[in-house]
Amino acid sequence: MSSTPDRHPVLAARSIRRTCVNCSLSELCVPVGLDVTDMERLDQLVERQPPLDAGAHLCRVGERFTTLYAVRSGCFKSYRMDSEGRERVLAFHLPGELMGLDAIYPGVYQSNIVALDLGGVCALPYSELSRLATQIPRLQEQIFRLLSKDLSAYAWLAGDYSAEERVAGFLLDLSNRQRERGYSDRVFNLAMPRRDIANYLRLATETVSRVVTRFERDGLIQTERREVRLLDLEGLNARANHCLQPLG
């Protein structure tokens, strides 16, 4: 996933500036639809950041918004605190996904974003990105599309589904996103603890645990701590009541 380290300082400096063109995620991420020339212009403003340890924060609610972040590797979680200090998980972000979009409107970050495991990001200074987007129509189009895609994700989260529908939908969503990234859509590791999954799905941890157990008993999945194996995608989809139509 991470590129080989550059030993020559000049090459290293160039590699920091030349990210998107060589990046395996360019089919999913901001550069979708750009030709090499435009991608190199995008590279000029993308800044690869030093990796973050699990638990390290990328930004916090209330900080002035300057930068969008694209996931290079690892998994990130965005969340808020409500007035009683309870955490509200809003999203999990996989490689190729853009974070911080909800901060554009108010100009202030609306979420805390934290690395769930060792994670790498590319920083995209927003003002420069939007200037470039006026010059590269396909870049503008892709940003529109990424924003619009997040709307659909939230619309799913906002639906009133049962615990089973939510958990099944969550697993299928992850499965789809794994496949998009070239990984198995049947076997994958959850980067987040059950507590975060439950919080994201607006369920109690115990409820998630019980539903998972039930799915295992019914032969739909197998789990081994953080590892999940989906045995019956069609059955899972039925349990989700087909509430998840992948938009691909």
Place this chain on the structure above:
Amino acid sequence: MSSTPDRHPVLAARSIRRTCVNCSLSELCVPVGLDVTDMERLDQLVERQPPLDAGAHLCRVGERFTTLYAVRSGCFKSYRMDSEGRERVLAFHLPGELMGLDAIYPGVYQSNIVALDLGGVCALPYSELSRLATQIPRLQEQIFRLLSKDLSAYAWLAGDYSAEERVAGFLLDLSNRQRERGYSDRVFNLAMPRRDIANYLRLATETVSRVVTRFERDGLIQTERREVRLLDLEGLNARANHCLQPLG
């Protein structure tokens, strides 16, 4: 709210093409931040549509996406049907708000949009709008902002709040949006029946009715059928657990 009718046919034809410049909503809607010259360019592609009766649909899930719609007058509801044929209200749209944004990503409308009362809209052909947005940076910026704003709205809807928090938050949200539009934030009419409010808040109609009754008993609000009078904004805010921070 509506402009005076033009009697002279040539003037009438021109007025159809010249909407934004004269529109009282330009401070809220797509043209925010544009100077008169740019607004006139935007006017070239905006098409005011004939008014829709209550119950008339603007678009339906699955139709090819070509057009964003801005509310000129009235109130609109966007919703989907789940796999069991139950309606899921996703949003209510007031004048100046943009509808259809979730269709950008997949290129197909993701929601049905229906007029709740006599409603007027401006049609914005998406491909032309995005082309113009590359030429007018502030227009692009405003579209980014409107998309981002919708993300925050959905994030609220996706939170796990109690029935009281939801109803209080809903009333305060409407109150804020009324104020933005120059109307009283204390007294206003609900364009939608209780059933739609309940559906939007993922509650039963009966629950909404009970919460409203409780708020009335506690002196927070008064209601008379569709008319709402907010008596104690601070108290309401406390009932909402401050879950709604207006983003201005």
Place this chain on the structure above:
DNA sequence: TTGGGAAATTGATTTGCATCAAGGGGAGAG
């Protein structure tokens, strides 16, 4: 290796809201 602590599971009980059921009150049609 062992002890401590967080994470996960399982069971018992509670509860907030949905559902079921019934009655009141406007608005529009005839």
Place this chain on the structure above:
DNA sequence: CTCTCCCCTTGATGCAAATCAATTTCCCAA
């Protein structure tokens, strides 16, 4: 005017998931 339909409200009951409670398991650090 009156009938009718739909919307809204109120009350009674049931249920899905939260909460409370108790283990078990895993991981890491000493």
